[in-house]
Amino acid sequence: MIEQADEAQLDTFQHRVDEHGRVRSILESFAYIKPFGGMFGKIVPFYAESYWYAMGGLTFLMFVFLTFSGIILAWLGPYWWLTNSFGQFLKSFHYWSAQGFFFFALLHLFRVWATGSYRGRRILNWWIGLTIFMMAMGENLFGLLARGDWESQFVSMHSDDMLFVQPFFFNLFSTANFTADLTVHVALIPVIMFGLILAHVMLIRLQGLSKPLSNQKEK
Amino acid sequence: MANEEKSQQPAASTTPTPANDRPPDRLVRHVFWKYPLLSLVLLVVVAVIAAAVGSPNWPKDTIAAVTKDNPGGAIMAFTQELDGTATSTGNAQEFGMNDPGQVFVMGPLRQAAPMLSSDIQSAIVTYDAASPQQQTSWASAYDKALGTIMPSGGGAMSGIASPDYTKIDTLKGDFGPVPVLVKADLQLAQNGFLEQYLQAVEPGHSYHLTNIWLYDHPNMLNTAVDQGLTDDQWGMVKERGFPVGPWYLIIPGVFHVYFPGGTTGTGFVLWNLLFAAILLFVVPLVPGIRDIPRYLKLYRFIYRYPAPGELEKSAFVERHGATNGGAEAAGGGE
Numbered sequence: 001m002i003e004q005a006d007e008a009q010l011d012t013f014q015h016r017v018d019e020h021g022r023v024r025s026i027l028e029s030f031a032y033i034k035p036f037g038g039m040f041g042k043i044v045p046f047y048a049e050s051y052w053y054a055m056g057g058l059t060f061l062m063f064v065f066l067t068f069s070g071i072i073l074a075w076l077g078p079y080w081w082l083t084n085s086f087g088q089f090l091k092s093f094h095y096w097s098a099q100g101f102f103f104f105a106l107l108h109l110f111r112v113w114a115t116g117s118y119r120g121r122r123i124l125n126w127w128i129g130l131t132i133f134m135m136a137m138g139e140n141l142f143g144l145l146a147r148g149d150w151e152s153q154f155v156s157m158h159s160d161d162m163l164f165v166q167p168f169f170f171n172l173f174s175t176a177n178f179t180a181d182l183t184v185h186v187a188l189i190p191v192i193m194f195g196l197i198l199a200h201v202m203l204i205r206l207q208g209l210s211k212p213l214s215n216q217k218e219k
Numbered sequence: 220m221a222n223e224e225k226s227q228q229p230a231a232s233t234t235p236t237p238a239n240d241r242p243p244d245r246l247v248r249h250v251f252w253k254y255p256l257l258s259l260v261l262l263v264v265v266a267v268i269a270a271a272v273g274s275p276n277w278p279k280d281t282i283a284a285v286t287k288d289n290p291g292g293a294i295m296a297f298t299q300e301l302d303g304t305a306t307s308t309g310n311a312q313e314f315g316m317n318d319p320g321q322v323f324v325m326g327p328l329r330q331a332a333p334m335l336s337s338d339i340q341s342a343i344v345t346y347d348a349a350s351p352q353q354q355t356s357w358a359s360a361y362d363k364a365l366g367t368i369m370p371s372g373g374g375a376m377s378g379i380a381s382p383d384y385t386k387i388d389t390l391k392g393d394f395g396p397v398p399v400l401v402k403a404d405l406q407l408a409q410n411g412f413l414e415q416y417l418q419a420v421e422p423g424h425s426y427h428l429t430n431i432w433l434y435d436h437p438n439m440l441n442t443a444v445d446q447g448l449t450d451d452q453w454g455m456v457k458e459r460g461f462p463v464g465p466w467y468l469i470i471p472g473v474f475h476v477y478f479p480g481g482t483t484g485t486g487f488v489l490w491n492l493l494f495a496a497i498l499l500f501v502v503p504l505v506p507g508i509r510d511i512p513r514y515l516k517l518y519r520f521i522y523r524y525p526a527p528g529e530l531e532k533s534a535f536v537e538r539h540g541a542t543n544g545g546a547e548a549a550g551g552g553e
């Protein structure tokens with residue numbers, strides 16, 4: 001059986017090949033490369049070996065898709081992504097990755113709720129996760145504003161009229177400023193989100209997976 | 220502790236039954252090897268959807284195109300900027316801009332004056348020489364007169380009506396130089412001068428003033444109404460000319476459409492904060508509500524339960540041991 005003490009010995013490539021073959025060992029090698037390998041929990045309780053438990057990871061995968069496509073889009077600029085055919089494709093890739101992000105994030109949220117994984121000290125991670133989700137909605141608005149098409153024009157005026165007259169924005173900011181929208185979308189919100197995602201994953205590593213719910217008496 | 224757990228799971232095959240739906244928490248190696256495959260599949264899926272379906276990309280409005288399409292609306296917008304009833308006048312402080320009458324009407328005219336006819340030049344002089352009250356009263360009178368040449372219903376647009384430009388020269392009244400000024404401004408708008416001027420006034424914020432002006436013109440809001448994009452039409456979850464919008468904003472969308480005050484900024488923010496507070500604190504903390512997942516038993520569809528005899532298979536025992544490791548060994552537990 002796998003104990004934490006001999007986890008390191010069990011993690012050697014040769015041992016993993018013996019356990020489940022060369023192909024799988026190579027595929028999963030990304031989770032064992034130092035120093036980042038330490039971030040991955042190599043063993044899980046049997047009940048968590050379900051695709052429902054992969055939804056958070058797939059949400060993060062969408063975040064990675066969004067980051068890489070977003071860097072290229074920001075690098076080459078709005079004229080390119082609105083007119084060049086590859087630019088339009090990459091903008092669409094970015095758009096559908098965002099759709100995927102929310103799709104998987106909502107499935108993840110459902111899984112966490114339905115398994116009661118917010119119990120006890122894990123409530124801290126519940127709060128962090130919801131904060132990430134709310135920031136993602138803000139990121140969504142600024143992405144819409146930064147797109148540079150008709151919808152951006154209309155929503156910049158429409159949301160300016162409605163949201164950004166609130167005192168907490170101190171009238172410092174107008175969504176009619178395309179440059180400001182793009183900056184917030186590219187360099188402010190995603191950076192904070194990335195920090196929170198790291199904290200989210202670290203806490204899972206520190207606290208482990210929550211114990212399963214059941215109709216049996218709590219121990 | 221370990222004995223206790225073992226005694227609770229005497230048989231290895233703990234399929235979910237009403238008697239005991241507790242899954243084994245015996246430790247297994249994480250299936251990380253599936254992730255590269257899943258990533259590849261999702262990369263292909265997202266790329267194929269992106270290539271096949273695309274994304275919303277409706278061309279931007281330009282001041283030149285909009286003012287050619289609807290010159291009457293432009294005349295009305297310029298006049299309202301002068302008499303202080305334009306949308307931008309009400310929001311000028313929030314937009315961080317000066318008096319829209321100066322920014323959108325007089326500023327561009329003064330800069331273009333050397334290229335304009337002597338009639339227009341003298342109209343600028345006359346307007347500048349008049350008192351602010353006189354200037355407003357001329358513009359208000361003209362604004363009122365424009366209201367008399369609105370098309371009498373039946374138009375395709377269901378939003379804000381625009382004056383009939385072909386009847387513009389029939390208007391009579393004490394308008395001072397205002398009709399000459401706004402007509403000259405219309406020309407500057409139609410030939411692209413106004414757009415370039417407004418982009419150059421604020422370097423670094425090229426679209427700031429052009430967007431604000433386009434919102435003063437009736438076309439933008441009318442288009443939004445036609446496309447079902449305004450507050451009462453679930454505009455928040457829709458895109459122009461594209462079937463899939465931000466569906467995940469459905470809950471803020473419900474607040475926006477149905478809840479009292481949801482269309483005002485303050486109301487919308489407060490409803491959303493209330494909902495966030497419920498998710499953050501009520502769902503996980505309030506006794507009874509926090510226990511809902513335990514009673515609904517949806518977790519039975521989520522946990523992996525072993526097939527009968529699976530935990531006894533020699534391959535499984537060889538890899539993961541015959542006993543239950545417990546979640547604590549993975550750093551888990553309460």
